Amino acid sequence: VTAPDLAGRHVVVSAGGTREPLDPVRFLGNRSSGKQGYALARTAAARGARVTLVSANAALPAPAGVDVVPVGTAVELREAVLAALPDADAVVMAAAVADFRPASYATGKIKKKDGQEPEPLALVRNPDILAEISADRPRPGQVVVGFAAETDDVLANGRAKLKRKGCDLLVVNEVGERKTFGAEENEAVVLGADGTETPVPRGPKEVLAETVWDLVARRLV
């Protein structure tokens, strides 16, 4: 039985991966399954929180008692997170948000033309939602948590990213083609802006989720 240490709290969790459309049938996407974000939402609800789960393209059943807001793109995810933020005690950005999106959207399907090379794909930056909400917290004392998937120099890159983003906690995990994305288990280190380092050994995504909420609960005022 989990202690209801998040009772009376509102937490916002983003999950899944954004899809940035090129035309009505194609998108730029990523391998995030949404499992870690859903585990965060489930465990927060079990600890008594009111949970808003902003879910980007996750093919997962809605957790019981959780308010799910489905989104597609990074821009939509930003709108949904900002809308849920004013009365939130904590925000966990577990979603894999595309850093770039196609510069233009073709309203009709892009076709190949005989004997012609394809057009180069022009991209523009998406807003960095984590950096934005870390810098500009609508409620004082809000706890902001980010995730970072790194392929090398995991801890050094994680520390630099924590500082750059301005969040309170950063969950860093090592990824590769067969690591983490879509897997049932996760292994991570949670870095704190206060210099703390909490290793989470390989285990179910629920275990990492519970550790994140332990660290968040301690920081709530």
Ligand code: C5P
């Ligand atoms: O910069 P990077 O994509 O590695 O950062 C990952 C963290 O930042 C995740 O918590 C992700 O949800 C968040 N992010 C964001 N907006 C972006 C890109 C990433 O909020 N445009």
